[in-house]
Amino acid sequence: MTSSLTLGGLILLALVLYWWWGRSDEKKEHIAAKIAEDIKAMGDVVATSLSPRIDPSICIGSGACVSACPEKGVIGVVRGQAQLINPLGCIGHGACAEACPVKAIQLVYGTKTRGVELPVIDENFQTNCPGVYIAGELGGMGLIRNAVMQGRQALEHIIAGGPDGPRRGYSDAFDVIVVGAGPAGISATLRAMQEGLRALLIDREGFGGTILHYPRAKVVMTGVLDLPLYGKVSSRRLSKEQLVALWDEIRAKHNPPFISGELVTSLEPRADGMWGVVTDRGVRHAANVILALGGRGSPQKLGVPGEAQSKVAYRLLEPKEFEGRHVLVVGGGNSAVESALSLVDEGACASVAISYRRSEFARCRAENRRRIDGMIANRAVRAYLGTEVLDIGERDVTLRGSDGLTGKIVNDSLIVQIGGTPPAKLLGSLGIALTTKYGER
Numbered sequence: 001m002t003s004s005l006t007l008g009g010l011i012l013l014a015l016v017l018y019w020w021w022g023r024s025d026e027k028k029e030h031i032a033a034k035i036a037e038d039i040k041a042m043g044d045v046v047a048t049s050l051s052p053r054i055d056p057s058i059c060i061g062s063g064a065c066v067s068a069c070p071e072k073g074v075i076g077v078v079r080g081q082a083q084l085i086n087p088l089g090c091i092g093h094g095a096c097a098e099a100c101p102v103k104a105i106q107l108v109y110g111t112k113t114r115g116v117e118l119p120v121i122d123e124n125f126q127t128n129c130p131g132v133y134i135a136g137e138l139g140g141m142g143l144i145r146n147a148v149m150q151g152r153q154a155l156e157h158i159i160a161g162g163p164d165g166p167r168r169g170y171s172d173a174f175d176v177i178v179v180g181a182g183p184a185g186i187s188a189t190l191r192a193m194q195e196g197l198r199a200l201l202i203d204r205e206g207f208g209g210t211i212l213h214y215p216r217a218k219v220v221m222t223g224v225l226d227l228p229l230y231g232k233v234s235s236r237r238l239s240k241e242q243l244v245a246l247w248d249e250i251r252a253k254h255n256p257p258f259i260s261g262e263l264v265t266s267l268e269p270r271a272d273g274m275w276g277v278v279t280d281r282g283v284r285h286a287a288n289v290i291l292a293l294g295g296r297g298s299p300q301k302l303g304v305p306g307e308a309q310s311k312v313a314y315r316l317l318e319p320k321e322f323e324g325r326h327v328l329v330v331g332g333g334n335s336a337v338e339s340a341l342s343l344v345d346e347g348a349c350a351s352v353a354i355s356y357r358r359s360e361f362a363r364c365r366a367e368n369r370r371r372i373d374g375m376i377a378n379r380a381v382r383a384y385l386g387t388e389v390l391d392i393g394e395r396d397v398t399l400r401g402s403d404g405l406t407g408k409i410v411n412d413s414l415i416v417q418i419g420g421t422p423p424a425k426l427l428g429s430l431g432i433a434l435t436t437k438y439g440e441r
């Protein structure tokens with residue numbers, strides 16, 4: 001009697017656990033479907049580096065990929081099968097493909113309908129232009145560890161040289177100019193210094209690359225980093241702040257030859273085989289160039305009078321910095337809308353306004369659209385839809401409406417987020433051969 005009661009109790013417990021487990025899976029599926037729907041509102045979006053392609057004829061919906069992915073809300077199980085629910089959040093860890101028990105996931109570039117343009121490089125990271133190399137995410141493969149490795153390997157090839165020996169600069173030229181001070185560029189520069197080459201590292205921004213723009217306290221999965229001159233960094237999990245501190249330590253210890261705030265705009269081949277590296281401040285010459293520009297591209301500018309003022313920014317890093325200011329966000333895509341939302345959430349601005357040339361917010365996540373519409377309705381954000389910026393004054397901005405009428409609004413800061421030029425466009429203009437991948441490995 002007692003044992004049949006115990007058995008009954010165990011069966012009941014098992015049933016409750018089974019029900020609870022099923023409910024929690026249902027809940028996760030519901031959230032994943034909502035994210036997928038939310039992203040779909042942006043249209044056909046694609047990850048810029050390697051991302052998972054899931055074969056639905058093989059996928060058994062185990063969810064192992066979802067648990068393995070370090071970036072939350074990127075991959076999910078929807079209607080019993082895995083799906084890349086947010087391609088924009090995928091940074092190509094590949095943990096999902098490794099975790100899949102039935103090998104239903106392959107890492108590919110682009111999709112069948114949206115291609116990804118990539119530079120053509122050989123096994124030494126050299127492009128079709130002799131002496132011009134590409135390392136890091138610009139070559140199509142994301143992740144800090146890959147970037148560090150590729151920067152070093154490109155430099156190894158420069159050191160070893162081809163059949164004619166290493167390409168060294170003449171007295172008027174550097175041996176190597178590295179463009180982009182992210183993990184790839186830093187690693188290449190350190191290796192050049194280790195070898196005693198005359199090297200120069202240039203970046204339009206600071207020392208550290210994309211990492212400097214991560215959200216505060218982001219947990220970064222790095223793998224072991226082997227940095228020339230510095231040595232191994234073995235912690236595989238670091239915070240953004242720890243990584244930034246690592247770059248600072250490297251700068252303090254090794255003093256790499258670094259110039260910040262210079263935008264490289266083109267490369268000029270010289271008759272003697274050297275390259276002229278043209279920036280917005282002048283030209284420098286080198287026997288070799290490593291382009292480590294990352295995958296973010298350059299923000300598009302408005303091209304209006306007054307844009308060069310320091311009050312104009314092209315991304316929002318820290319909403320607190322705008323305390324007490326009248327801020328105008330320009331743009332209507334996801335980034336612009338998210339900036340306006342963060343400024344209102346922080347609650348420190350004197351006022352937040354948004355100017356967009358269209359009459360509604362079209363290419364942004366459904367949830368962002370719902371929130372910005374709500375904030376406009378309750379006047380937390382002033383919307384100037386169907387307008388464009390004509391002129392940026394010291395304390396104001398002139399807008400022109402679609403009806404041709406103009407008006408001034410009080411303004412202390414502008415955040416311009418109207419899209420950008422993908423890095424492939426710059427590479428194409430430099431004469432570097434490109435290829436487009438449609439869902440290919």
Ligand SMILES: Cc1cc2nc3c(=O)[nH]c(=O)nc-3n(C[C@H](O)[C@H](O)[C@H](O)COP(=O)(O)OP(=O)(O)OC[C@H]3O[C@@H](n4cnc5c(N)ncnc54)[C@H](O)[C@@H]3O)c2cc1C
Binds near residue numbers: 183
């Ligand atoms: C939100 C987010 C989270 C991520 N999390 C992780 C993670 O957890 N683990 C991981 O391994 N990876 C992560 N990544 C990816 C990782 O940051 C990149 O793969 C890595 O930074 C690529 O390094 P890179 O050196 O190739 O380029 P970047 O770090 O992008 O650096 C490129 C540099 O080139 C400069 N530049 C570009 N164009 C020019 C020009 N024309 N002139 C002068 N300078 C120029 C830029 O200013 C920039 O400093 C994440 C990325 C993002 C966006």
Ligand code: SF4
Binds near residue numbers: 051071075089090095
């Ligand atoms: S490739 Fe990486 S970021 Fe993308 S879904 Fe897989 S594990 Fe997540």
